[in-house]
Amino acid sequence: QKEVEQDPGPLSVPEGAIVSLNCTYSNSAFQYFMWYRQYSRKGPELLMYTYSSGNKEDGRFTAQVDKSSKYISLFIRDSQPSDSATYLCAMTFGNKLVFGAGTILRVKS
Amino acid sequence: GAVVSQHPSWVICKSGTSVKIECRSLDFQATTMFWYRQFPKQSLMLMATSNEGSKATYEQGVEKDKFLINHASLTLSTLTVTSAHPEDSSFYICSARVLAGDEQYFGPGTRLTVT
Numbered sequence: 001q002k003e004v005e006q007d008p009g010p011l012s013v014p015e016g017a018i019v020s021l022n023c024t025y026s027n028s029a030f031q032y033f034m035w036y037r038q039y040s041r042k043g044p045e046l047l048m049y050t051y052s053s054g055n056k057e058d059g060r061f062t063a064q065v066d067k068s069s070k071y072i073s074l075f076i077r078d079s080q081p082s083d084s085a086t087y088l089c090a091m092t093f094g095n096k097l098v099f100g101a102g103t104i105l106r107v108k109s
Numbered sequence: 110g111a112v113v114s115q116h117p118s119w120v121i122c123k124s125g126t127s128v129k130i131e132c133r134s135l136d137f138q139a140t141t142m143f144w145y146r147q148f149p150k151q152s153l154m155l156m157a158t159s160n161e162g163s164k165a166t167y168e169q170g171v172e173k174d175k176f177l178i179n180h181a182s183l184t185l186s187t188l189t190v191t192s193a194h195p196e197d198s199s200f201y202i203c204s205a206r207v208l209a210g211d212e213q214y215f216g217p218g219t220r221l222t223v224t
Contacts, residue, residue, distance in 0.1 A: 032211045043202045043215035044153070046111075051211075088152065092211050095141060097204075099152045 003027050006089055006100030015109045019076040023089035023100045026070065030091035030098070033065050035074045038086045038102070047087075048074065079107045112136050113205050115216035122193055122223055130188045130219045132203030138183040139205035143213065144176070147200045159186050193223040 006023045013019055021035075032051045036044035048063035050056045056063045064073040072091075076083055084107050089100040112135040122128050132142060140161050145153040157178050159165040165178035175197075177189040186205075190197055200220050204213040 034212070036215070041200070041218070041220065043113075043115075043204075043218045046212060046214055049212050090213075095158060095206070096143075096155060097213055101152050 001026060002101075003098055004089065004091060004100040007103055008101050010104035010106055012106045012108060013079055015079060015081060015107055017079050017107070019074075019079050019083070019105060019107075021074040021076075021087050021089075021103050021105070023072050024070055025072075025091060025098075027091075027093065027098075028067075028070065030093055032092040033063070033072050034090045034092075034097070035061075035063055036088040036090060037083075038088060040085075044088055076105075079105075081107050081109045083107050111207070111212070111214045113203065113214050113216040115203055115219050117219060118217060119220045120222070122221070124194055124223055125192055127189055127191045128193055128221060130190075130201055130203075130221075132186045132188070132205070132216050134184045134205040134214070137205070138208050140183060140208060141206040142180055142186040143204045143206070144178060144186075144188050145202045145204065147202060147218075149200075153202060156188075190221065193221070195223045197221065198223045 004025045035048045038044040053067045060077045062075040086102040088102045090097045114133045116131045144156045156171045157165045157167045159178045159180035167173045180186040202218040204215045
């Protein structure tokens, strides 16, 4: 069993839809939780960063962490074709990041 | 803010030669930088952690004599792939951790092709 589980997709949605991306994890020692967006042949871009249970909002993005259930989510409102990318959840363990496999998102216009 | 650059973005080299990749944090200082490797349609694989002024820590299975890492300053780390072979062809990405936090910011990546 992997430490971080993430459905690789692909997830296809129409433009304007609300997108829900999720990760589950097994290690309760993970401290900080991040979401990255990666376009093809580019480095990951940090979207959201949080360390406590609850919601954090930034523009069209909302990150949700439920430490009791070991579950994190990223919601994207009013999705756009430019949101089409791979979304990686990541969690810190000491100095390191542990990544999910990444979910491929395709937003169709 | 929090910009990380990599140079070169793409390099082609002949088998047996060495290639150096630079990673710079442009607008912040980073005591810790990380080097990752990514194969197509796969997630990032951590190769090594480099701390400014000390030796890098390599992940299990990564040859430290093949992948030389130097972290000479708070804004610069380099990865040298020595005696490159076609199986070393990959996408190499660095990241830098902010000094007083846990966020890691990634560079744009370097595509290495060994012929």
